[in-house]
Amino acid sequence: MAEPLLAIDGLVKRFGGLIATDNLSLDVRTGEIHALIGPNGAGKTTLVAQLMGQLPSDAGRIVFDGNDITRLPTHRRVGAGLARSFQITSVLRDFTALDNVALAVQAHQGHSFRFWRPARHDSALRDPALVILEQLGLGARADTLAANLSYGEQRQLEIAMALAGDPRLLLLDEPMAGMGPDESARMVAFLQRLKGKRTILLIEHDMDAVFALADRITVLVYGRAIATGAPAEIRANPEVRKAYLGEEHADA
Numbered sequence: 001m002a003e004p005l006l007a008i009d010g011l012v013k014r015f016g017g018l019i020a021t022d023n024l025s026l027d028v029r030t031g032e033i034h035a036l037i038g039p040n041g042a043g044k045t046t047l048v049a050q051l052m053g054q055l056p057s058d059a060g061r062i063v064f065d066g067n068d069i070t071r072l073p074t075h076r077r078v079g080a081g082l083a084r085s086f087q088i089t090s091v092l093r094d095f096t097a098l099d100n101v102a103l104a105v106q107a108h109q110g111h112s113f114r115f116w117r118p119a120r121h122d123s124a125l126r127d128p129a130l131v132i133l134e135q136l137g138l139g140a141r142a143d144t145l146a147a148n149l150s151y152g153e154q155r156q157l158e159i160a161m162a163l164a165g166d167p168r169l170l171l172l173d174e175p176m177a178g179m180g181p182d183e184s185a186r187m188v189a190f191l192q193r194l195k196g197k198r199t200i201l202l203i204e205h206d207m208d209a210v211f212a213l214a215d216r217i218t219v220l221v222y223g224r225a226i227a228t229g230a231p232a233e234i235r236a237n238p239e240v241r242k243a244y245l246g247e248e249h250a251d252a
Contacts, residue, residue, distance in 0.1 A: 006028040006063070006169055008027065008062055010025055011023070011024045011025070011061070011062065013058055014058050019223055021050060033202055034200070034201050034202065034217070036203045037217060048084060048203065052078075052082060065168060067080070081167050083163070091157050093146045097143070098143060101160050109125075132160050136190060169200075169201065221243050
């Protein structure tokens with residue numbers, strides 16, 4: 001079997017007496033959607049912050065594409081091919097959808113935001129931005145102000161911005177948070193278009209979405225992985241049923 005794109009080995013993060021990440025080991029394979037689930041306080045968002053270098057780890061190793069990135073700063077990890085979305089959308093509401101993605105393209109090219117106003121008309125920025133929007137089903141909304149997009153479309157736009165740097169691994173932190181059933185269904189369809197084309201570590205509370213999307217699932221409880229496996233294995237795992245899923249998902 002090929003080496004995983006991301007390998008986490010014995011990772012630890014403490015906040016005083018609280019252990020948020022507890023000797024955690026897992027891997028993400030190239031091309032898969034690997035879901036990370038668990039109750040509130042399980043340490044999922046803390047782990048993403050550790051992976052991106054926004055929180056230093058107290059012990060353990062993070063290996064990405066064969067290279068130890070445990071001590072690298074965030075910008076070096078982004079340069080290596082990691083990108084993330086957040087639980088709360090971070091789009092620029094007074095810019096169009098196309099401008100938001102073009103700005104992200106510009107940022108990944110290393111240009112200063114001081115030159116944004118003339119650069120927003122630069123085809124070298126706007127053309128790849130439009131391609132990303134078209135690929136993800138937002139092409140018809142390119143000239144719409146982000147403030148006028150639906151909440152679900154704003155979350156899709158945020159993912160499009162993360163894709164502007166052509167990342168090797170996309171870390172999605174609860175992309176369906178705050179959505180109703182219809183918007184969640186559209187987001188699932190949106191992410192299914194990325195399946196097999198992008199490697200994704202997905203944090204999500206919507207279990208229907210997780211089971212529809214994930215190739216493998218890791219279950220976190222109090223910062224420790226209690227199970228990793230294919231969706232059918234996770235559904236049937238008695239420890240997972242007891243700790244998190246509940247009978248309605250385990251028996252579905």
